[in-house]
Amino acid sequence: MKFIDIKENYNSIISLVESAEKFLVLVSPFNDFEGWDRLKNSINNATERGVDVQYYVREGEGYNGMEGLKVNLFEVPGLHAKMYRSEKETYISSGNLTKDTNINWYIKLDSEEEVKEIVEQFYKKLILPAAVPYQE
Amino acid sequence: MKIVNPLKSIDTIISVINSAEEYLVLVSPYTDLNGWGNLKNAINDATKRGVEVSYYVREEEGVPGTEELDVTLYEVPNLHSKMFFSESKAVIGSAHLKYNEDINWTYILDKQSEYEDMQGFFEKNIKPLAVRNK
Numbered sequence: 001m002k003f004i005d006i007k008e009n010y011n012s013i014i015s016l017v018e019s020a021e022k023f024l025v026l027v028s029p030f031n032d033f034e035g036w037d038r039l040k041n042s043i044n045n046a047t048e049r050g051v052d053v054q055y056y057v058r059e060g061e062g063y064n065g066m067e068g069l070k071v072n073l074f075e076v077p078g079l080h081a082k083m084y085r086s087e088k089e090t091y092i093s094s095g096n097l098t099k100d101t102n103i104n105w106y107i108k109l110d111s112e113e114e115v116k117e118i119v120e121q122f123y124k125k126l127i128l129p130a131a132v133p134y135q136e
Numbered sequence: 137m138k139i140v141n142p143l144k145s146i147d148t149i150i151s152v153i154n155s156a157e158e159y160l161v162l163v164s165p166y167t168d169l170n171g172w173g174n175l176k177n178a179i180n181d182a183t184k185r186g187v188e189v190s191y192y193v194r195e196e197e198g199v200p201g202t203e204e205l206d207v208t209l210y211e212v213p214n215l216h217s218k219m220f221f222s223e224s225k226a227v228i229g230s231a232h233l234k235y236n237e238d239i240n241w242t243y244i245l246d247k248q249s250e251y252e253d254m255q256g257f258f259e260k261n262i263k264p265l266a267v268r269n270k
Contacts, residue, residue, distance in 0.1 A: 001137050003253045006261050080238035081230040092241070094217045094230060102216035103265070105228075105257055117139045122241045126142065130239070 001114055004091075004106040010039070010099075012091060012106055013084055017042040020051045020086035027083040027127060028097040029058035029076075032065035036099035044070045051086075056127055062134055065098070074131040081126075083118060090115045137243045137250055140227075145242040146175060149220050149227055153178040156187045156222035163262060164233040165194035165215045167201035172235040180206045187222075192266055199269065201234075210266035217262065219254060226251050 004012050017024060017039065024046055033040045047053050047070040055071040058079040063069065084091045095104030109115050140148045153160060153175075160182055169176045183189050183206040191207040193199055194215040202209060220227045231240035245251050 001250060001253075003257045006257070076239065078236075078238045081240045083241075092230070092243075094228075100214070102214045103212065103261055104216045105219075105261075107228075114137060118241070121139045121141075126239050126241075 002108050002110055004108060006103070006105070009093075009095065009104060009106045010036075012108070013097070014039055014042050016084055016086055016089050016091065017046055019088055020046050022087040023052040023054070025054050025056070025083070025085045025123065026071070026097065027056045027079070027081060027123070029056075029079040029082070030061060030065070030096040030098060031057060032096075032098040032100070033069070034065070034099065039097070039099075040066075040069060044068075047071060056131060057134075059132075062136070073134040075134050076127055076130050076132075079127070079130075081122065083123065085115075085119075085123075090118060092118060137245050137247070140242040140244060142239075142241070145229065145231070145240070146172075148242060148244060149229075149233075150175060150178045152220055152222055152225045152227055153182050155225060156182055158223040159188040159190070160222050161190050161192070161220070161258065162207070162233070163192040163215070163217055163219045163258070165212075165218070166197065166232040166234060167193060168232075168234040168236075169201060169204070170235060172233075175233065176204060180204075183207060192262060193269075195267075209269040211269050212262055212265050212267075215262065215265075217257075219258065221245075221251070221254065221258075226254055228254060 059077040226245040229242040
C-alpha cells in the first residue's frame, strides 16, 4: 500500500477510470461532480467504450450530485466506506467523489493480497449483498 | 496492512488506545461518542496514565461530541481523513468515531513502512493546519 501525494488524489482516480478496459467499481456514498467535468467525462467515456461501470452510493442519494452520469447505479443502506477499483488498480480512500478541498487520503493497494482482502472482506461481504439497483 | 473484521473495528481502535504509552493521535473529523462508554473511557484512561492524547476534528463542525473527553483538541479546516495511532500502532478507517451502524472498513497498518507512510501524511497535510481549540 502507498499513500498518494494529496495533490495527486484526483488525478489518480481519473487515471484509474481512463485506463479501465473491463470493469470499474466506484464506491462513493456521497457525490458532487459540479466543476469536475473531467472525471464525469472520463466515467461516461468508459461506459461508452464498453467498460462495465458499477457505482455504489448511499441509500437515498440516487443520482444526487452526479446527474448525467452513465453508470449502473446501486444504493446501499448505511454506506460510508469508499473504494475505487478497476481490473488494473484498486484504491481505498477517506474521500467521497466530491470536488472539494477536503483533506483526504487515498491509498493505492499494490499487492494481490491487499486487493483480494478488500474485495473478499469488504466488497463481496458487505456491499454486494446489500446493494439495490437504483430505480428512478 | 490487514483489514479488520467489521465486528472488531472498535475493539481494534480501543486496543491501540489501551496499548499507548507515550502518545495517541486520534483524527476523526466528526465525533459522537454518545452510547460509546468503552471508547470514551479508554481515551480518558489513556490521559490519566500520562499518555499525551491529541484529538483532531474538523474546524467548527467537529467539536460537538467530544465534550466529555479529556484530550488536547485541535481543529483542522476541511478535515475529512480518519486515522488513529500511538507511538507503536496505527489504524486507518473510513469511519469517523461516531456510534452508528454505517458500513465502513478499518485497516491495521502492521508494517513499519506503512506506519511511516501514514505518519508522513499526517505531518505534512494535517498537523500544520491544526489550531488548538480553547
